[in-house]
Amino acid sequence: MAIDLEQFHEVFFEESLEGLDAMEQGLLAISNAQEADSEDINTVFRAAHSIKGGSGTFGFTSIAEFTHVLETLLDEARDGKRSLGTEAIDLLLKSSDCLRAMVLALQAGEVIDDSESAPLVTAFEAMLAEGQDSSAADTANIENIPQIETANSAPTTPEPSEGASTNHQDILEASVDTLLNDIGTTGSNDEDGNGSGNGNDSGGGKSPQWHISFKPEPQILLTGNEPIRIFRELAAMGELRSEANTSLVPAFDQLHTDECFISWQLWLTADVSHDDILEVFDWVIDECELNVEQVGAVIEQPPESSPVTATVIETAIADDSPPAAPPTVEKALEDPVAAKVENAAPTKTATPAKNEGDAPTSAASGSNSIRVGVDKVDSLINLIGELVITQSMLSEMGTNFDMSKLEKLSSGLEQLQQNTRELQESVMRIRMLPISFAFNRFPRMIRDLSAQTGKKVELILSGENTELDKTVMEQISDPMVHLVRNAIDHGLETPEERISNGKIEKGTIHLNAFHKGGNIVIEISDDGNGLDADKLYTKACEKGIVEEGQELTQQEIFELIFAPGFSTAAVVSDISGRGVGMDVVRRNISALGGRIEIESELGKGSTFRIHLPLTLAILDGQLVRVGTEVYIVPLVAIVESLQIKQELVNHVSGNMVLYRLRDDNVPIIPIYREFGIEADHTALEDGLLVVVEGEGQKIGLLVDDLLAQQQVVIKSLKSNYKDIQGVSGATILGDGSVSMILDVPGLIRSASDRSRKQRKFQRKHQAA
Numbered sequence: 001m002a003i004d005l006e007q008f009h010e011v012f013f014e015e016s017l018e019g020l021d022a023m024e025q026g027l028l029a030i031s032n033a034q035e036a037d038s039e040d041i042n043t044v045f046r047a048a049h050s051i052k053g054g055s056g057t058f059g060f061t062s063i064a065e066f067t068h069v070l071e072t073l074l075d076e077a078r079d080g081k082r083s084l085g086t087e088a089i090d091l092l093l094k095s096s097d098c099l100r101a102m103v104l105a106l107q108a109g110e111v112i113d114d115s116e117s118a119p120l121v122t123a124f125e126a127m128l129a130e131g132q133d134s135s136a137a138d139t140a141n142i143e144n145i146p147q148i149e150t151a152n153s154a155p156t157t158p159e160p161s162e163g164a165s166t167n168h169q170d171i172l173e174a175s176v177d178t179l180l181n182d183i184g185t186t187g188s189n190d191e192d193g194n195g196s197g198n199g200n201d202s203g204g205g206k207s208p209q210w211h212i213s214f215k216p217e218p219q220i221l222l223t224g225n226e227p228i229r230i231f232r233e234l235a236a237m238g239e240l241r242s243e244a245n246t247s248l249v250p251a252f253d254q255l256h257t258d259e260c261f262i263s264w265q266l267w268l269t270a271d272v273s274h275d276d277i278l279e280v281f282d283w284v285i286d287e288c289e290l291n292v293e294q295v296g297a298v299i300e301q302p303p304e305s306s307p308v309t310a311t312v313i314e315t316a317i318a319d320d321s322p323p324a325a326p327p328t329v330e331k332a333l334e335d336p337v338a339a340k341v342e343n344a345a346p347t348k349t350a351t352p353a354k355n356e357g358d359a360p361t362s363a364a365s366g367s368n369s370i371r372v373g374v375d376k377v378d379s380l381i382n383l384i385g386e387l388v389i390t391q392s393m394l395s396e397m398g399t400n401f402d403m404s405k406l407e408k409l410s411s412g413l414e415q416l417q418q419n420t421r422e423l424q425e426s427v428m429r430i431r432m433l434p435i436s437f438a439f440n441r442f443p444r445m446i447r448d449l450s451a452q453t454g455k456k457v458e459l460i461l462s463g464e465n466t467e468l469d470k471t472v473m474e475q476i477s478d479p480m481v482h483l484v485r486n487a488i489d490h491g492l493e494t495p496e497e498r499i500s501n502g503k504i505e506k507g508t509i510h511l512n513a514f515h516k517g518g519n520i521v522i523e524i525s526d527d528g529n530g531l532d533a534d535k536l537y538t539k540a541c542e543k544g545i546v547e548e549g550q551e552l553t554q555q556e557i558f559e560l561i562f563a564p565g566f567s568t569a570a571v572v573s574d575i576s577g578r579g580v581g582m583d584v585v586r587r588n589i590s591a592l593g594g595r596i597e598i599e600s601e602l603g604k605g606s607t608f609r610i611h612l613p614l615t616l617a618i619l620d621g622q623l624v625r626v627g628t629e630v631y632i633v634p635l636v637a638i639v640e641s642l643q644i645k646q647e648l649v650n651h652v653s654g655n656m657v658l659y660r661l662r663d664d665n666v667p668i669i670p671i672y673r674e675f676g677i678e679a680d681h682t683a684l685e686d687g688l689l690v691v692v693e694g695e696g697q698k699i700g701l702l703v704d705d706l707l708a709q710q711q712v713v714i715k716s717l718k719s720n721y722k723d724i725q726g727v728s729g730a731t732i733l734g735d736g737s738v739s740m741i742l743d744v745p746g747l748i749r750s751a752s753d754r755s756r757k758q759r760k761f762q763r764k765h766q767a768a
Helices: 005-032 038-057 061-078 086-107 117-130 132-140 168-181 218-223 227-235 274-280 307-318 329-334 374-399 403-430 442-453 470-491 495-500 533-542 554-562 582-591 671-675 744-767
Strands: 209-216 239-245 263-269 288-296 432-434 456-462 467-469 506-516 519-526 595-601 605-613 618-626 629-634 638-643 649-652 656-661 664-670 688-694 697-703 705-713 727-732 738-742
Touching: 005 038, 005 086, 005 442, 038 061, 038 086, 061 086, 061 117, 086 117, 209 227, 209 274, 227 239, 227 263, 227 274, 274 288, 374 403, 403 432, 432 470, 442 456, 442 470, 442 506, 467 470, 470 506, 470 519, 470 582, 470 605, 495 506, 533 554, 554 582, 554 595, 582 595, 618 671, 618 697, 618 738, 656 697, 664 671, 664 744, 671 697, 688 705, 688 744, 697 744, 705 727
Parallel strands: 456 506, 629 738, 664 697
Antiparallel strands: 209 263, 209 288, 239 263, 432 467, 506 519, 519 605, 595 605, 618 629, 618 705, 638 688, 649 656, 656 664, 688 697, 727 738
């Protein structure tokens, strides 16, 4: 039965994007290190190898071919044949960007544009060609590399299949010989027929011997896994001998080069454990028949080779023709399957099992799935079990209920409430991811911007394990990117300016995250110029944002950078402008129910502090009543609630009413007038004032009464009805009624726009 592979495409896309994230982080780690860590190189190689294998399986040949060339360069780095310098790192980073674009194009159902990858392939070919001399030297010394003796497991040479070419056996034997020569690091037999290891055997070569039966499935090559790499890894452990069974190889004219028909019996003499051997086969464990057993605690020499071994080896040696040159990169692109042997490298281990919160994503990529730790799932299952038990108890009690069971019923309902609350919290924890998913994109961005601006920048990350709702994280990434770009382009000075100002030449960008009062706080700090309050005020006056002579606090002046179109940059930069787009940053943060604060000192640096709710699905709210309607005000936005004193009320132009609250004049917004409903109290002194804050401004909401505080589940108003200014969503209360959730920033903007229009109308009327 044919398997529809399209059902697995989405998994491949998500895992490929995760692999590209890991590749990028590994390359940046190599770039920042004084000496490349082999594990970082292996991480990058494994990511590329997995993408190549998956794309080959699903028939995405463009990705498979491009990754094959990239993998060649990484393979040389793994083998120590080349170092990954700045030029190679830059090329690999550009290639990861290209691969990401190719994967996203396939995910969107679009055709891949090979014009972007073609120049990169040319660059890889040129870089690989620079190292051909050393590769040629290695090839010239191949006759000094010991060979693994091979033997067909059948007692006699198999008869060629009907219709096979007369040269079938010779070609096969030569191919096997070339394949085994290419391993290079394996053990061999000496002239006396005794085993001579590779130096890993201690105690005179007396080590445990392992028998390995390895029969790969035909499609193993399609997933990018070549047996030669496994053999090389095993040979690095000790002394390796093999017998190749070629009895299932079809006739030459029926042979498919992308399928494997050979199986092997292997003997490994090495001081290793059973798990060490299985680890080598991790990548192919589901694509083969594998059996590993210890055949003797200590041995003197490997088993005798069968006569067929000598036949195969002699046939290969008797051939005086020079060995075939290894395929070039150009040939690999034309026929990636046939060129897999020359890129052989050990497949050390499979991608390690990911713990809860391991990267992906990029979480900001907006993927529709999420990885959840088993502990969270187990907790959820246990809570559901408790809920079922409580429900069963209450159901049984309701069958024959009498007043004597009232106390037991009350206890059962309390238990049900507790179970429901714990279940709700457990489900919400499933959506929580460490903010490192969002932070991981910045090392690459800062590296690129540092090179583009000529500024030296050090990135410091802290609080990466602070958890945040996946949806919030996806939507906060873009505002964070804008703030970081601003900090580098306009916040940090050039190395020369920093030295002249008595600073070290390398500037610092610090990203920090932590929990505070049921919210998450994200800080973006720099040690650059800081904000110049005088310059900001002057620019705001020039643009007519504030009136000349208007008194503003320093914090209010800093807030001016969030005004639409405000910028103090003398030259417009293609990277950012301090203030350009900052209104969008604030609007996006406000849409998440958050707020942003600025702290800055001239010459010392700036800190942008973002306060966000942990989740967008549940809200802690204060229920308020206006007439017969009940509204919900987010608790995080409430400053205080008070009874209005008439002597503190002032009327100003534009029909705006202000309430003097200590040192602030707070505009009063009657909810009944905002939404056109009837209220119990229209006189200010009879109502209650709920002072709320949003976007750095305070307003007072006039309501009839304060009700309870409770946690509510947010339902989207846009998807069920339409957007309404001043309302962020809706919820269903315990009595089944629908209640609107007030959007404080939206109410502030609405009141401000209305007051501005009224003042404009009055001025126009007075002028007339």
